[in-house]
Amino acid sequence: AQKITQTQPGMFVQEKEAVTLDCTYDTSDPSYGLFWYKQPSSGEMIFLIYQGSYDQQNATEGRYSLNFQKARKSANLVISASQLGDSAMYFCAMRERGTGNQFYFGTGTSLTVIP
């Protein structure tokens, strides 16, 4: 079974609007971390936001927030007030303590911001 599932291969959003990128995960480990990375067309991987499995509140970093629904095993990324520079691939990832803190990545969502 896939550890991380991203079901949206491509998404479009109007500039200045908010967008939600979906991520579901599969683990039986009580201790895990969830991450989102951005990959612009230049190729580098940029860390955006982190949510720990024991965190009570949803993580926020500037215009990025993580909608963490533990019972549903979902960790959706919300980008508010989209900008043209947000156009990129976005990857959801999980780290499990039980597997020696290995990382598992989803297949990514390509986001295009329309002017």
Next chain:
Amino acid sequence: DADVTQTPRNRITKTGKRIMLECSQTKGHDRMYWYRQDPGLGLRLIYYSFDVKDINKGEISDGYSVSRQAQAKFSLSLESAIPNQTALYFCATSDLRAGYNEQFFGPGTRLTVL
């Protein structure tokens, strides 16, 4: 200066050739990783190392080998390259003691096997 560097950045080689991709880091992290990225498949783990004496296979280690020469250096070798190893390769580091133990990535090496 970049904290995680990869050489070469681009490489074109022929089927059957041996090739080495190198990764160096100045972050002082113990853990280093090699991933490959293919369109539609995301990042898949090839090998990882939690310290100089610890090497572990990842999801797709067949056809690859690694060497952890020092804490700061982790190289990936393709003993006999084949066309389906054409991909973007990333080195990454992390440290359990730092931040969220997130992964810090190098800029990537684009490898083409003809």
